[in-house]
Amino acid sequence: TTNEVVAIEGYKSDTFVVHRDYHDYMDYLYIVCDEGASALRIVDLSHLPDSAPTVYVDNALFARSHNIFIDTATAHLYTCGGNNNPGVRVFSLANPELPVEVSSISLPEISHDIYVRNDTAYINVGTSGFMIYDFNDLQNPTLIGSLTSYTQQGYNHSGWLSDDGNTYILADETHG
Numbered sequence: 001t002t003n004e005v006v007a008i009e010g011y012k013s014d015t016f017v018v019h020r021d022y023h024d025y026m027d028y029l030y031i032v033c034d035e036g037a038s039a040l041r042i043v044d045l046s047h048l049p050d051s052a053p054t055v056y057v058d059n060a061l062f063a064r065s066h067n068i069f070i071d072t073a074t075a076h077l078y079t080c081g082g083n084n085n086p087g088v089r090v091f092s093l094a095n096p097e098l099p100v101e102v103s104s105i106s107l108p109e110i111s112h113d114i115y116v117r118n119d120t121a122y123i124n125v126g127t128s129g130f131m132i133y134d135f136n137d138l139q140n141p142t143l144i145g146s147l148t149s150y151t152q153q154g155y156n157h158s159g160w161l162s163d164d165g166n167t168y169i170l171a172d173e174t175h176g
Contacts, residue, residue, distance in 0.1 A: 005049035023070045032065040034082045071116040080111040103138040113158035124156040
């Protein structure tokens with residue numbers, strides 16, 4: 001049985017917003033959207049089931065993001081996609097209510113999805129394929145691998161790293 005205990009509104013709620021992404025870290029939920037007038041929203045979940053107050057909502061860090069991923073081992077929030085963001089931006093969550101940008105990279109086009117483990121970012125970069133970046137040195141992220149041409153390549157949409165870290169499963173949107 002599922003019971004709704006609290007509803008969390010998006011930053012902007014209208015018929016044009018059909019996609020949101022969110023991840024949790026510690027007792028917080030980080031919410032982004034890549035449509036309409038948007039912002040990063042942080043919700044404190046420590047008061048559940050009674051309430052879930054918003055502790056941060058602002059577009060000062062970024063207005064839109066298609067996807068986010070939180071590397072809990074390093075307390076870094078990675079964001080990709082959205083308007084005018086052809087790359088990946090990294091934010092420290094040392095203070096979970098006030099993220100601070102600590103790194104970024106540019107990519108050949110807007111990335112669609114990202115998976116991160118121990119500051120190694122697996123990035124799905126649309127028609128440009130798949131790229132892996134090492135963010136251990138935040139001032140000098142390094143490309144450590146890419147797959148830019150492969151059979152039945154389409155729009156490299158998303159993926160996930162296996163628990164043992166040996167296999168990355170990716171999915172392309174390919175017409176037909």
